[in-house]
Amino acid sequence: xxxxxxxxxxxxxxxxxxxxxxxxxxxxxxxxxxxxxxxxxxxxxxxxxxxxxxxxxxxxxxxxxxxxxxxxxxxxxxxxxxxxxxxxxxxxxxxxxxxxxxxxxxxxxxxxxxxxxxxxxxxxxxxxxxxxxxxxxxxxxxxxxxxxxxxxxxxxxxxxxxxxxxxxxxxxxxxxxxxxxxxxxxxxxxxxxxxxxxxxxxxxxxxxxxxxxx
Amino acid sequence: xxxxxxxxxxxxxxxxxxxxxxxxxxxxxxxxxxxxxxxxxxxxxxxxxxxxxxxxxxxxxxxxxxxxxxxxxxxxxxxxxxxxxxxxxxxxxxxxxxxxxxxxxxxxxxxxxxxxxxxxxxxxxxxxxxxxxxxxxxxxxxxxxxxxxxxxxxxxxxxxxxxxxxxxxxxxxxxxxxxxxxxxxxxxxxxxxxxxxxxxxxxxxxxxxxxxxxxxxxxxxxxxxxxxxxxxxxxxxxxxxxxxxxxxxxxxxxxxxxxxxxxxxxxxxxxxxxxxxxxxxxxxxxxxxxxxxxxxxxxxxxxxxxxxxxxxxxxxxxxxxxxxxxxxxxxxxxxxxxxxxxxxxxxxxxxxxxxxxxxxxxxxxxxxxxxxxxxxxxxxxxxxxxxxxxxxxxxxxxxxxxxxxxxxxxxxxxxxxxxxxxxxxxxxxxxxxxxxxxxxxxxxxx
Numbered sequence: 002x003x004x005x006x007x008x009x010x011x012x013x014x015x016x017x018x019x020x021x022x023x024x025x026x027x028x029x030x031x032x033x034x035x036x037x038x039x040x041x042x043x044x045x046x047x048x049x050x051x052x053x054x055x056x057x058x059x060x061x062x063x064x065x066x067x068x069x070x071x072x073x074x075x076x077x078x079x080x081x082x083x084x085x086x087x088x089x090x091x092x093x094x095x096x097x098x099x100x101x102x103x104x105x106x107x108x109x110x111x112x113x114x115x116x117x118x119x120x121x122x123x124x125x126x127x128x129x130x131x132x133x134x135x136x137x138x139x140x141x142x143x144x145x146x147x148x149x150x151x152x153x154x155x156x157x158x159x160x161x162x163x164x165x166x167x168x169x170x171x172x173x174x175x176x177x178x179x180x181x182x183x184x185x186x187x188x189x190x191x192x193x194x195x196x197x198x199x200x201x202x203x204x205x206x207x208x209x210x211x212x213x214x215x
Numbered sequence: 216x217x218x219x220x221x222x223x224x225x226x227x228x229x230x231x232x233x234x235x236x237x238x239x240x241x242x243x244x245x246x247x248x249x250x251x252x253x254x255x256x257x258x259x260x261x262x263x264x265x266x267x268x269x270x271x272x273x274x275x276x277x278x279x280x281x282x283x284x285x286x287x288x289x290x291x292x293x294x295x296x297x298x299x300x301x302x303x304x305x306x307x308x309x310x311x312x313x314x315x316x317x318x319x320x321x322x323x324x325x326x327x328x329x330x331x332x333x334x335x336x337x338x339x340x341x342x343x344x345x346x347x348x349x350x351x352x353x354x355x356x357x358x359x360x361x362x363x364x365x366x367x368x369x370x371x372x373x374x375x376x377x378x379x380x381x382x383x384x385x386x387x388x389x390x391x392x393x394x395x396x397x398x399x400x401x402x403x404x405x406x407x408x409x410x411x412x413x414x415x416x417x418x419x420x421x422x423x424x425x426x427x428x429x430x431x432x433x434x435x436x437x438x439x440x441x442x443x444x445x446x447x448x449x450x451x452x453x454x455x456x457x458x459x460x461x462x463x464x465x466x467x468x469x470x471x472x473x474x475x476x477x478x479x480x481x482x483x484x485x486x487x488x489x490x491x492x493x494x495x496x497x498x499x500x501x502x503x504x505x506x507x508x509x510x511x512x513x514x515x516x517x518x519x520x521x522x523x524x525x526x527x528x529x530x531x532x533x534x535x536x537x538x539x540x541x542x543x544x545x546x547x548x549x550x551x552x553x554x555x556x557x558x559x560x561x562x563x564x565x566x567x568x569x570x571x572x573x574x575x576x577x578x579x580x581x582x583x584x585x586x587x588x589x590x591x592x593x594x595x596x597x598x599x600x601x602x603x604x605x606x607x608x609x610x611x612x613x614x615x616x617x618x619x620x621x622x623x624x625x626x627x628x629x630x631x632x633x634x635x636x637x638x639x640x641x642x643x644x645x646x647x648x649x650x651x652x653x654x655x656x657x658x659x660x661x
Contacts, residue, residue: 029326032326032327036325048325051324051325052620053320053323053324054321054324054325057317057320057321057324058317059314059317059318059321060321063317063318063321063322063325093322093326096319096322119314119315119318122314122318123314139314143314143317202319
């Protein structure tokens with residue numbers, strides 16, 4: 002029936018760390034409890050209960066991203082087995098929209114964070130490079146539902162796209178030069194000039210602004 | 216001791232006499248004495264007062280939040296289709312950015328998904344003085360707490376025994392009445408008596424729940440030989456509908472008390488109860504229903520095509536089986552008012568007994584029932600389309616959202632075929648565009 006003191010202190014802390022408002026955190030907390038079945042941590046299996054998510058071709062990559070230690074800002078590498086509410090919020094904060102009053106530096110940092118998240122999604126072996134094989138992996142996953150599409154076509158799409166990426170990042174290559182893979186800096190280069198902030202966010206409703214609209 | 220015993224007997228008989236006179240007799244005739252209406256007016260006034268107190272007692276900011284936390288979403292979803300979204304990002308055929316769309320959709324689904332929230336009770340805008348709905352609300356003032364305590368006393372000590380008495384009487388008379396009527400030979404007298412018994416018992420049971428039901432558009436009431444179709448929120452939907460007319464019910468044969476009721480009622484009136492093994496045999500089910508519908512003298516069948524209880528904020532997929540039988544469909548929309556009591560049965564959280572107890576300790580069950588004009592399957596329309604058409608009509612009338620999802624998702628997972636649809640769409644887009652582009656460039660990697 003109401004929040005005790007320690008809860009609201011925790012919420013304040015989380016609000017500062019992740020940038021969500023306290024109402025949003027309470028809402029997300031309820032969602033967290035719903036997903037985890039009232040337990041303090043979530044495991045991969047808990048994401049199986051979301052019907053909307055089942056449709057998504059890159060579902061496994063998205064769920065994977067929640068447990069990826071690099072996204073959780075932990076020093077170590079690899080995958081966590083389970084995440085608690087704070088980790089959940091940390092991952093969610095990658096999808097916060099940009100705020101109007103952000104200065105250049107923060108904006109840039111924000112953008113980098115989002116791109117880093119995306120980079121980690123592609124780079125499944127955590128070696129800091131998106132190799133051709135990993136790229137092919139993603140394309141195949143996205144196109145895997147189509148029975149008419151042969152594996153070869155999926156491959157050549159990936160190869161073609163990789164070629165283009167190489168040409169942006171490295172320029173003209175010598176005939177015997179081997180392109181190892183897209184590093185994070187190359188990745189950033191590819192996105193220059195494209196406005197990803199509006200594409201990669203989930204707009205959380207701000208409760209107060211709605212009330213004024215009535 | 217004897218004095219106590221005598222006093223108790225007198226009290227009990229007075230109590231029963233009151234119940235008989237004020238509630239049971241009017242039920243038989245179908246007349247209302249206005250006691251429920253009085254109760255409801257008092258209740259509404261009290262709850263309004265409570266709401267005003269809450270809004271005054273809480274800071275203005277938070278009060279606005281109370282209003283909006285009832286909205287069914289925390290996210291504003293951008294409803295562009297996959298095609299538009301990816302096309303706007305495209306410079307070439309496949310881009311790293313294509314992953315954005317799916318990524319974002321995935322995240323939105325994780326934060327909030329339309330389906331699982333339908334399987335838990337609706338949150339209220341303002342507190343209705345029941346602890347069970349007290350998710351967001353905090354201690355406000357002493358007066359409010361006192362009113363709440365009085366409410367608890369009234370509900371548990373006054374209303375609950377009354378309702379339990381009525382419910383017991385109702386169920387007993389249903390069983391006894393229908394068994395007696397079942398002994399008569401088939402004929403119009405039997406039908407008339409069976410109708411009387413069913414109606415009386417339904418009315419008693421509705422009063423047992425302090426139900427206030429408003430029926431709209433009674434001219435569209437289901438006729439004999441038709442099929443009545445409604446959205447499903449709880450087992451008491453049946454009682455709500457039979458309060459106003461007689462139906463032939465369709466369902467699985469249960470054991471226990473339900474089974475006794477089922478066996479008794481089927482003697483008086485041709486309900487269709489299936490054994491569990493038979494439910495699996497769809498053709499047998501269809502055959503029996505078709506036979507029933509073909510006979511114009513038989514009562515309309517009552518079916519709930521969703522197949523499971525939904526929390527009354529939305530209407531989920533209607534299973535096509537009911538719509539393949541033929542005949543005229545009479546859609547009915549049922550919408551409960553959650554302010555007075557939550558009728559939704561969350562079967563994973565509460566078992567039958569605790570559900571009934573919660574029902575009987577709520578303030579009241581208030582609902583609106585709309586009878587919609589009859590519909591028939593049109594030329595060239597298959598059962599699924601027809602089912603969706605009926606579903607839209609019901610959702611529109613009842614003010615519920617419409618979802619294409621299957622209520623069976625409460626317990627099962629999404630079918631593989633649906634998953635592949637999305638992937639097929641995306642790949643069609645990519646490969647369709649890329650036919651002349653990258654595929655022919657022949658740049659083989661090393």
